[in-house]
Amino acid sequence: MTAQLIDGVALSRQIRTELAQRAAALTSRGHTPGLAVILVGDNPASQVYVRNKVKACHDTGLHSVLEQYPASMSEAELLARVRALNEDASIHGILVQLPLPAHIDAHKVIETISPLKDVDGFHVASAGALMVGQEGFKPCTPYGCMQMLKAIGCDPRGKHAVVIGRSNIVGKPMAMLLLQANATVTVCHSATPDLAQHTRQADIVVAAVGKRNVLTADMVKPGAVVIDVGMNRNDEGKLCGDVDFDGVREVASWITPVPGGVGPMTITMLLVNTVEAAERVAAAA
Ligand code: GUN
Numbered sequence: 001m002t003a004q005l006i007d008g009v010a011l012s013r014q015i016r017t018e019l020a021q022r023a024a025a026l027t028s029r030g031h032t033p034g035l036a037v038i039l040v041g042d043n044p045a046s047q048v049y050v051r052n053k054v055k056a057c058h059d060t061g062l063h064s065v066l067e068q069y070p071a072s073m074s075e076a077e078l079l080a081r082v083r084a085l086n087e088d089a090s091i092h093g094i095l096v097q098l099p100l101p102a103h104i105d106a107h108k109v110i111e112t113i114s115p116l117k118d119v120d121g122f123h124v125a126s127a128g129a130l131m132v133g134q135e136g137f138k139p140c141t142p143y144g145c146m147q148m149l150k151a152i153g154c155d156p157r158g159k160h161a162v163v164i165g166r167s168n169i170v171g172k173p174m175a176m177l178l179l180q181a182n183a184t185v186t187v188c189h190s191a192t193p194d195l196a197q198h199t200r201q202a203d204i205v206v207a208a209v210g211k212r213n214v215l216t217a218d219m220v221k222p223g224a225v226v227i228d229v230g231m232n233r234n235d236e237g238k239l240c241g242d243v244d245f246d247g248v249r250e251v252a253s254w255i256t257p258v259p260g261g262v263g264p265m266t267i268t269m270l271l272v273n274t275v276e277a278a279e280r281v282a283a284a285a
Helices: 008-028 044-060 075-086 106-112 124-132 140-151 171-180 195-199 262-284
Strands: 034-040 063-069 093-096 160-164 184-188 204-207 225-228
Touching: 008 044, 008 140, 008 262, 034 044, 034 075, 034 262, 044 063, 044 262, 063 075, 075 093, 075 106, 093 106, 093 262, 124 171, 140 171, 140 225, 140 262, 160 171, 160 195, 171 184, 171 204, 184 195
Parallel strands: 034 063, 034 093, 160 184, 160 204, 204 225
Antiparallel strands: none
């Protein structure tokens, strides 16, 4: 069996078309959705990411501001900027690009963002809301993975899902979302002794480690759905995921490519969260 591809570019396009209509409706009511993106320092990868986020806003009819600061910016200055954006009515979402320079406490910065504007879903209030099933912003990457499952008609209910990786940004919230969708969830990580023993039982595997070839064909149950969150470079410098794509695609029923899989969905769900934030403000006005 050769797996079908879950096309994150096509799905993103579809979701963004619908979002552009919601953004236009908000604009006509005087509530143009606004995203503020803060970048501190000159990490080249971060610069590419934030540029893509700002461009996606522009293309979808959202207002966006990009604030770039030198790596020498103090923590106090950054916190003051976040507080100012919390009070800015033209801004519905605030994103502080990570990683931050070592002298700045990222937790403190994230906790200073108003949970009402936490479109990254990184605030402890957002994580707590997800944990107990209350309304809050879901982290964009796992939220995008759930949309991909939905798009292929894969209902996690009653399925065994294995998440590889336990980061606060992907692994943990991914496990929560799958659990909320009634999957039986196993979270594997660097101290899991026999990873293959778990993944071979999985109907759904989400690989989110940041290491090449974490999942190979012999570790996958025939017909499983495989979602690859990894973003790595191979020996030739080509972008690749955590999954041995060529091998696993011969065993799985569905698989996400890298690039063109989860990556575009992350930005799309950031737009979704920002439009939702603006809709909540508009509804309360
Ligand atoms: N750095 C890498 N991915 C992300 C993300 O999704 N949000 C933020 N704020 N920083 C990141």
